[in-house]
Amino acid sequence: xxxxxxxxxxxxxxxxxxxxxxxxSMVALAAGLMGWFVVTRQNAFAAHALAHIGFPGATGAxxxxxxxxxxxxxxxxxxxxxxxxxxxxxxDREVATGTILAFATGLGVLFASLATANASSTTTVxxxxxxxxxxxxxxxxxxxxxxxxxVLAVIARPLVFASVDPTVAEARGVPVRALGVAFVVLLALTxxxxxxxxxxxxxxxxxxxxxxxxxRMTARPGLVAAIAVxxxxxxxxxxxxxxAMVNLPPSFFVTTxxxxxxxxxxxxxxxxxxxxxxAPVLDAPQLVPDRSx
Amino acid sequence: MPQNYxxxxxxxxxxxxxxxxxxxxGRFGLRRASxxxxxxxxxxxxxxxxxxxxxxxxxxxxxxxQQRVAIAQAIVDDAELLLLDEPLANLDLRNQHEVVxxxxxxxxxxxxxxxxxxxxxxxxxxxxxxxxxxxxxxxxHDPIDAVVTEDLLTHLYGTPVRVxxxxxxxxxxxxx
Numbered sequence: 001x002x003x004x005x006x007x008x009x010x011x012x013x014x015x016x017x018x019x020x021x022x023x024x025s026m027v028a029l030a031a032g033l034m035g036w037f038v039v040t041r042q043n044a045f046a047a048h049a050l051a052h053i054g055f056p057g058a059t060g061a062x063x064x065x066x067x068x069x070x071x072x073x074x075x076x077x078x079x080x081x082x083x084x085x086x087x088x089x090x091x092d093r094e095v096a097t098g099t100i101l102a103f104a105t106g107l108g109v110l111f112a113s114l115a116t117a118n119a120s121s122t123t124t125v126x127x128x129x130x131x132x133x134x135x136x137x138x139x140x141x142x143x144x145x146x147x148x149x150x151v152l153a154v155i156a157r158p159l160v161f162a163s164v165d166p167t168v169a170e171a172r173g174v175p176v177r178a179l180g181v182a183f184v185v186l187l188a189l190t191x192x193x194x195x196x197x198x199x200x201x202x203x204x205x206x207x208x209x210x211x212x213x214x215x216r217m218t219a220r221p222g223l224v225a226a227i228a229v230x231x232x233x234x235x236x237x238x239x240x241x242x243x244a245m246v247n248l249p250p251s252f253f254v255t256t257x258x259x260x261x262x263x264x265x266x267x268x269x270x271x272x273x274x275x276x277x278x279a280p281v282l283d284a285p286q287l288v289p290d291r292s293x
Numbered sequence: 294m295p296q297n298y299x300x301x302x303x304x305x306x307x308x309x310x311x312x313x314x315x316x317x318x319g320r321f322g323l324r325r326a327s328x329x330x331x332x333x334x335x336x337x338x339x340x341x342x343x344x345x346x347x348x349x350x351x352x353x354x355x356x357x358x359q360q361r362v363a364i365a366q367a368i369v370d371d372a373e374l375l376l377l378d379e380p381l382a383n384l385d386l387r388n389q390h391e392v393v394x395x396x397x398x399x400x401x402x403x404x405x406x407x408x409x410x411x412x413x414x415x416x417x418x419x420x421x422x423x424x425x426x427x428x429x430x431x432x433x434h435d436p437i438d439a440v441v442t443e444d445l446l447t448h449l450y451g452t453p454v455r456v457x458x459x460x461x462x463x464x465x466x467x468x469x
Contacts, residue, residue: 040305153323161318164306168366171376174319219307219350 002246011244016131020250023133024236026145027197027206030190032229033152035211036221037183041163044208045094046083046184049101050191051203053079055108058125058195063115068125069140072195076188079104084184128199130240130250137196144189151186155179160221197236198251205255206232213262216269231261308354308362309347312337315366337369338362340403341395357388364395368405375399375407381416389416396420414441415465441466 011017038047054072061071083097112122124132133141152159161169162176170176187207194206214227239254306314312334317326326334338347341361346354351362360380367375380396381389397420399405408425411417424440426433426449440446441464446454456466 036305154321156323157314157317157320160306161314164311165314165318169314169318172315172319215305219305219310221306221310224305 002248005245005247008241008244012241016133017240017244019133019135019138020130020240021237023138023141023193024130024197024240024250024254025233026141027190027193028232028236029229030145030148031194031206032210032232033149033225034187034190035207035209035228035232036215036224037159037163038187038208039211039215041183043187044204046080046097047187047191047207048204049083049097050076050079050188051195052101052108053104054191054195055125056104056111059108059111059115059122062121063111067136069137069192069196072192073189075104076192076195077185080184080188081181084181124199125195126199127202127249128195128197128251130197130236130254131243133196141193144193148186148189151182155182159183198254202251202255205258206235209258209262210235213258213265216265231258235261304350304352306351307348308343308351308358308365309334309338311351311362312347312366312369315369333369334365337365340368341365342391355388356383357385357391360384360388360392361395364392364399368399368403373404373406375405377407377409379410379412381411381413393417393420418464418466 005011038044054076057071057073057075058068059071060066060075061068079100082100083093108125158169158174159179159182161172161174162179166176190207191203194203198206210231211224211228213231214224217227218224235254235257239250239252239257242248242253243250313326313330315337316330316333335344335347338344341364343358343361343365346358351359354362364375364377364380367377377396380392384392393416396407396409396417400407400420400422409417409421414421418437418441421437424435424437426435426440428445428449441456443454443456446456446466450468452468454466454468456464458464
């Protein structure tokens, strides 16, 4: 039942809420910054897949009694590198990504059943649970966030070049391949965190959606990054407040707020959508083959 | 200079950003572009006549405009040699003409050497000075006048080619 909690202000002050706010903010920062590259490099599907590839990592960790974050990180980074091996061609990558994704999800189910993990821990992996973040996890999150933001600051400019214009960047001596590998590892770390906030199934909303919305508003790279982070942060913060008010899972509110922002942006900027206008056709297309010739 | 930009990439950058990458794109670390660098970007955009749409997204520009911005990116760091892969690909006649004129200006006024890979000689003939070609597996280099001959082109293309000089003195080639 949905009921309004009178004491939501007190709920916000509890330890688990504080952990959630802090952890969620770190994820939002990393995810918002990575989003621009995910969208521009057309890696959205890979990002989604990496989250699923983390699923057997998480359930495998439960199976052997290792920390879930470790299992997620190992599988996400490994999966990312594996996908990266499959050529530059988007078409090849899509197929490889999808195949690895299916295999990983299968493994995840196997591990979950071997570990006799109860349904709730599997649900946590799939949908995330921001309210269950421990103090130890926060330290790991902090390390990951510092790493992602720090490395990104150093490689941002060449990575932008390599993402927007790979052939010219390579011709100018930018190490395009090495940057690609570095990017995948950063993405894997970001996803390792984000999965624990919104789960493997809802990850898209934090990593891709804010950046996509920001890109509609402006094309200034710095501003896009700032807006994407702001949208992600806003979604996490207000999502937590709403979840405290009505005692429902924060994942729902976080994703819904991000998606709403994106949808509203899309509507407001609809007139600026550069639509593909078909070239004027001089000869009417022939639907029926001309047999007279 | 690439042949074209995909929609997703063009959506993400403005013309100005793309040119700036030609100047600073290889640099690691966080540092804002200096005033000098911004001035050089403006200068490069002006040189190719792209200043009016410098702040538009690449995806919003026509093929010819994108080509101009790409040339601006190539010359922004005062390169002495430009390698262009099919710079006229997908351009209509007017844009072809404008790009060719621009390339001619660059070689004459800026002392830039421009090397073009092209499958159609005709639009480029007014500005070409030399040609590098592969004949029976060996590279050759000759002044353009020595290359644009019926015998050589017919042999090169493996199909009959005729060379015509118009009353105005312009050269062009045609198959058959």
